[in-house]
Amino acid sequence: MTDFLIIILSCLALYSATLGWIKFLCYRRNLERRTVAHHYGLFPVSIFLISYSVCLLTLFSFTTLEDQGEICLLFGISAGVLSIFTLRPSINPRKWLERIVKALLFCCSGVAIIVTLSIGIILFFQTCRFFQQIPFSNFFLGTEWSPTSAIIGARPSFGSLPLFSGTLLITSIGLALAIPFGIISSIYITMIAPKRARKIITSIFEVAAGVPTVVYGFLAMTTVSPWIKKLIEGHGYTVSSENALGAGLVLGVMILPYMSSLCQDLFKSVPQALKDASYALGATTTETIFKVVLPASFPGVMSAALLSLSRAIGETMLVVMALSLTPQLTANPFEAVTTVTVQMVSLLTGDQSFDSPGPLAAFALGFVLFLITLILNLGAFQMVRRVRRQFGND
Amino acid sequence: MIKPFPNINRRLLKDRLFKAFSAGLVLLILSLFLGLFAGICWKGLSSFFKAEIVLDLSFSKRYLKSTDPGQEQALNYNFILRKALQKELDVLPQTLEENRELMGLVSPTTDIALHSLFQKNPEILGTRRQISLRVSDNVDQTLKMKILDFEPANSLLTETQQEWLETLKDQDQIHQRFNTSFFTSSDSRDPMVAGIWAALIGSLYTLMVTLLISLPLGVGTALYLEEFASKNRWTNWIEINIANLAAVPSIIFGLLGLSIFLTVWGLPRSSPLVGGMTLALIMMPTVVVSTRSALKAIPKGIREGAFALGASKVQTTFHHVLPLALPGIITGAILGLARTLGESAPLLLVGMVAFVSQPPLTPMDAATVLPVQIFTWARNPERGFIENTAGAIFVLILILIGISMIAKILRQRFERKW
Structure with a gap:
C-alpha cells in the first residue's frame, strides 16, 4: 500500500516540478506556451509511469519477486530524470499525449486476444504433458x-x-x-x-x-x-x-x-x-x-x-x-x-x-x-x- | 366465379389455436419459474428464525477452572449447562449416553457463546442469570417440522429427548427468535450459528477487484473499437475474440486463473484478488458490449461540433463523448456486476472453497463468496445447512434483484433521447 502512495506522490511532485520547469524555460526564452498547461505536466508523468513499469516488468520477468527495493528506487529515479529531460519548450506534448492514449487504448483492445491465446497455449501445453504420460487412444477411446x-x-x-x-x-x-x-x-x-x-x-x-x-x-x-x-x-x-x-x-x-x-x-x-x-x-x-x-x-x-x-x-x-x-x-x-x-x-x-x-x-x-x-x-x-x-x- | 378466401375459417381457427397454444406455453414457463423460486424463498424464510431456550444458569465461583488470578478466567461452562438442564428437567443422568442425550438439546457451540458473554461482562461471576441459548440443530428442525405438520421418516431426536422437549415447551421456555446472527456471523461447523457475513465481505472485495480491472480494460477496448480504429482485419479479429470470450465456459477461465495467477505469478490462493482477476476476464466482454452500444447512441453531431471548435480526437472522446455515454456505461457495468456476483465455477478452481470462519481484512486474505458459500452448505448432509442454503439463496436473489432495479432506475433517470 505504501508503495502505491509513494508512486502517486512522486507523480504529483513530478507534475508540479515540470510545470515550474517549463514555465521557467518559456520565460527565459521568451516563448509562448503551445498547448494547455497541464499537458506539459501530464506528458512527463506518463513517460515516467510507462518507462518505470516497463523496467519493473522486465526486471521481474527475469528474476524472482524478492526484496529488490534499491533497484526499484534506481529505476524510479532514472525514469523521473529521463521524463524531465525529454521535455523541451519546442516539443508539442499534446501530440505525444494523444499518441500515448491511443497506444494505451490499443493495448486494452489487445487484452481480449491475449486472453484467448493464453488460454489456448496453456491448455495445449498441459494437455501435451498429459499425453506424455497417458496414451492418446486410451483417453479418447477408453470406457473406464x-x-x-x-x-x-x-x-x-x-x-x-x-x-x-x-x-x-x-x-x-x-x-x-x-x-x-x-x-x-x-x-x-x-x-x-x-x-x-x-x-x-x-x-x-x-x-x-x-x-x-x-x-x-x-x-x-x-x-x-x-x-x-x-x-x-x-x-x-x-x-x-x-x-x-x-x-x-x-x-x-x-x-x-x-x-x-x-x-x-x-x-x-x-x-x-x-x-x-x-x-x-x-x-x-x-x-x-x-x-x-x-x-x-x-x-x-x-x-x-x-x-x-x-x-x-x-x-x-x-x-x-x-x-x-x-x-x-x-x-x-x-x-x-x-x-x-x-x-x-x-x-x-x-x-x-x-x-x-x-x-x-x-x-x-x-x-x-x-x-x-x-x-x-x-x-x-x-x-x-x-x-x-x-x-x-x- | 372464384371465391376470394377459400378456407378462411379453417385458417383463422388454426391461427387462434396457435396463439392460445403459445400463450399457454408461456404461462406454463412463467408458473414454473415462479413456483420454483417461491419454493426456495419459502424454505429460506424459515432459516431466518431459530429456536432459543431460556435457562436459569448459575455462574458460581465454584465452577472456575483455575483460581490463579494471573491466568485468564474461564468457567466450566458445560458443567453449568448440564446442572441447569438437570434442574429444569428434573433428571439425573447416570451413564455417558444419557449425558450426551441431555446435552444434545442445546447447540454444541454454547460453551463458546457463554465464554464470550463472560468475558464481556465479568460481573456475572457469582450470580444467577436467565439466559436464552441456541438449541441444537436437531431440536430446531424437529420444532419446525411440527409447525409445518410434516412427519419425518426417521426422527432426529431420541424418545427421551422428545419427552424433555415437550416438558420444556409446556414450561414456555422455548421461543422462536429472529436469527440476526445469520447476517452477522460467519461460517461454522454448527448450522445453528453459521452465517453469511464472511461470504458477503468476500463477495464485496472480489467484485471490487473485478470492477477495478474490467471497467478500464473494457471501456478502453470499446473506445478503441468505436472511436479510434478503422474497420480492418485487426478490429474484426478483436471483435470475434471478444464475442468468443463471452461464450467460453466460465470454468475455462478458472483453469487460466489457476495456471497463470496462482502457479506462474504466485499470487495467494483463495484470495479475493485472484478470484476478482479471474472474474474480471469473464466480465470484460459484457462491459465492452454495453459500452459500445452506449457510444453508438451518441449522435455524430456532438463529435463534429467538438472537431469544429478545434478539439483533437482524444479531446473529443474524453471531454464530450465519454461523459455523455457514462450513464449507459455505468448501467451496463452494474448489470455485468450482477451476473459476476453469481459466478462460482471459476472460483472453485482458484481455491475459494476453503472453510472461512473470519471475514477477510484485505483482498489478499483467504475468503469465500456468497454463491460458493451456498455451494459448500448445500453439500452438507445436515438438515440445518440445507435450510441455511435456502436462506443464503434468498438473500442472494434479493441482492441481485436490488442491483438490477438500481440499474433500471439509473437508466430511466439518465437516459437521453437524441
Missing part, C-alpha cells in the same frame, strides 16, 4: 474413468468416453426442453403478446436469466431429482437419486431465458416490410410466423441453438451439485452419470500435485471443452453474420 483408483497400487485409468456421453445426455435433455420452448416463447413475446403482458413476461425472463447457476443446482439437487425418483419408482423402476433427467430438465429451464432472449432479438430484427408484405397478401399471424419470419431467421435460430449448446456443455455448478462422480456409459436418463465439468472440478479441487496425471487430465478435458465451444461459437457467429447481411443492417 477412475483417476484415483480405489485399490492402492492399481493404475488409474483415463478413458473419457463415459464423461462425454454423460455431458451429451444432459445437454440433449436440456436442449430438448430449452430450444422448442425458447423459440415458441420468443415468438409469443415478439409477435403475439399484448404490450403490457410483453413487459411483464420479459422482466420475469430477465430475472430468471440473472439467477446464478448455484441456485438452479440447489433446485435440481433438493427438489427436482428426488421428485423424479419418487414419481418413477412408484411405477416399479429403480432410479438413482442423482439421475440425469432431473439435472437435464433443470439445465433446460436455466438455458431457456438465454435462448429466448437470443431469439427475441432475432425476430425483432426481421424487417417490418417483410411482415407487412405478408399481412398485405392476407396471411394470418400464424402463417406469417411460419412462412415468413421463421424461414427468414432460420440461420439465426440455428446460431442461437449453437450458443445455447455451447453454454449447456460448459455448465458447471448445476451438474456439480446435481450429479455424482460415478462415470457410466449409458443413455438411460434415470441412471447416475457424470460430466466433463464435474470431473474437472473434482480433479482440481483435490490435493494432488499438478504434475500427477489427475490434474493434468483436467486440463486435457478443459482443452477439449474449449475447442468444442470455440468451434460452436465461431459457427454461430458466422450464421449471425449471414442473417445480418441478409437483413441489410450490418
Whole structure:
C-alpha cells in the first residue's frame, strides 16, 4: 500500500516540478506556451509511469519477486530524470499525449486476444504433458474413468468416453426442453403478446436469466431429482437419486431465458416490410410466423441453438451439485452419470500435485471443452453474420 | 366465379389455436419459474428464525477452572449447562449416553457463546442469570417440522429427548427468535450459528477487484473499437475474440486463473484478488458490449461540433463523448456486476472453497463468496445447512434483484433521447 502512495506522490511532485520547469524555460526564452498547461505536466508523468513499469516488468520477468527495493528506487529515479529531460519548450506534448492514449487504448483492445491465446497455449501445453504420460487412444477411446483408483497400487485409468456421453445426455435433455420452448416463447413475446403482458413476461425472463447457476443446482439437487425418483419408482423402476433427467430438465429451464432472449432479438430484427408484405397478401399471424419470419431467421435460430449448446456443455455448478462422480456409459436418463465439468472440478479441487496425471487430465478435458465451444461459437457467429447481411443492417 | 378466401375459417381457427397454444406455453414457463423460486424463498424464510431456550444458569465461583488470578478466567461452562438442564428437567443422568442425550438439546457451540458473554461482562461471576441459548440443530428442525405438520421418516431426536422437549415447551421456555446472527456471523461447523457475513465481505472485495480491472480494460477496448480504429482485419479479429470470450465456459477461465495467477505469478490462493482477476476476464466482454452500444447512441453531431471548435480526437472522446455515454456505461457495468456476483465455477478452481470462519481484512486474505458459500452448505448432509442454503439463496436473489432495479432506475433517470 505504501508503495502505491509513494508512486502517486512522486507523480504529483513530478507534475508540479515540470510545470515550474517549463514555465521557467518559456520565460527565459521568451516563448509562448503551445498547448494547455497541464499537458506539459501530464506528458512527463506518463513517460515516467510507462518507462518505470516497463523496467519493473522486465526486471521481474527475469528474476524472482524478492526484496529488490534499491533497484526499484534506481529505476524510479532514472525514469523521473529521463521524463524531465525529454521535455523541451519546442516539443508539442499534446501530440505525444494523444499518441500515448491511443497506444494505451490499443493495448486494452489487445487484452481480449491475449486472453484467448493464453488460454489456448496453456491448455495445449498441459494437455501435451498429459499425453506424455497417458496414451492418446486410451483417453479418447477408453470406457473406464477412475483417476484415483480405489485399490492402492492399481493404475488409474483415463478413458473419457463415459464423461462425454454423460455431458451429451444432459445437454440433449436440456436442449430438448430449452430450444422448442425458447423459440415458441420468443415468438409469443415478439409477435403475439399484448404490450403490457410483453413487459411483464420479459422482466420475469430477465430475472430468471440473472439467477446464478448455484441456485438452479440447489433446485435440481433438493427438489427436482428426488421428485423424479419418487414419481418413477412408484411405477416399479429403480432410479438413482442423482439421475440425469432431473439435472437435464433443470439445465433446460436455466438455458431457456438465454435462448429466448437470443431469439427475441432475432425476430425483432426481421424487417417490418417483410411482415407487412405478408399481412398485405392476407396471411394470418400464424402463417406469417411460419412462412415468413421463421424461414427468414432460420440461420439465426440455428446460431442461437449453437450458443445455447455451447453454454449447456460448459455448465458447471448445476451438474456439480446435481450429479455424482460415478462415470457410466449409458443413455438411460434415470441412471447416475457424470460430466466433463464435474470431473474437472473434482480433479482440481483435490490435493494432488499438478504434475500427477489427475490434474493434468483436467486440463486435457478443459482443452477439449474449449475447442468444442470455440468451434460452436465461431459457427454461430458466422450464421449471425449471414442473417445480418441478409437483413441489410450490418 | 372464384371465391376470394377459400378456407378462411379453417385458417383463422388454426391461427387462434396457435396463439392460445403459445400463450399457454408461456404461462406454463412463467408458473414454473415462479413456483420454483417461491419454493426456495419459502424454505429460506424459515432459516431466518431459530429456536432459543431460556435457562436459569448459575455462574458460581465454584465452577472456575483455575483460581490463579494471573491466568485468564474461564468457567466450566458445560458443567453449568448440564446442572441447569438437570434442574429444569428434573433428571439425573447416570451413564455417558444419557449425558450426551441431555446435552444434545442445546447447540454444541454454547460453551463458546457463554465464554464470550463472560468475558464481556465479568460481573456475572457469582450470580444467577436467565439466559436464552441456541438449541441444537436437531431440536430446531424437529420444532419446525411440527409447525409445518410434516412427519419425518426417521426422527432426529431420541424418545427421551422428545419427552424433555415437550416438558420444556409446556414450561414456555422455548421461543422462536429472529436469527440476526445469520447476517452477522460467519461460517461454522454448527448450522445453528453459521452465517453469511464472511461470504458477503468476500463477495464485496472480489467484485471490487473485478470492477477495478474490467471497467478500464473494457471501456478502453470499446473506445478503441468505436472511436479510434478503422474497420480492418485487426478490429474484426478483436471483435470475434471478444464475442468468443463471452461464450467460453466460465470454468475455462478458472483453469487460466489457476495456471497463470496462482502457479506462474504466485499470487495467494483463495484470495479475493485472484478470484476478482479471474472474474474480471469473464466480465470484460459484457462491459465492452454495453459500452459500445452506449457510444453508438451518441449522435455524430456532438463529435463534429467538438472537431469544429478545434478539439483533437482524444479531446473529443474524453471531454464530450465519454461523459455523455457514462450513464449507459455505468448501467451496463452494474448489470455485468450482477451476473459476476453469481459466478462460482471459476472460483472453485482458484481455491475459494476453503472453510472461512473470519471475514477477510484485505483482498489478499483467504475468503469465500456468497454463491460458493451456498455451494459448500448445500453439500452438507445436515438438515440445518440445507435450510441455511435456502436462506443464503434468498438473500442472494434479493441482492441481485436490488442491483438490477438500481440499474433500471439509473437508466430511466439518465437516459437521453437524441
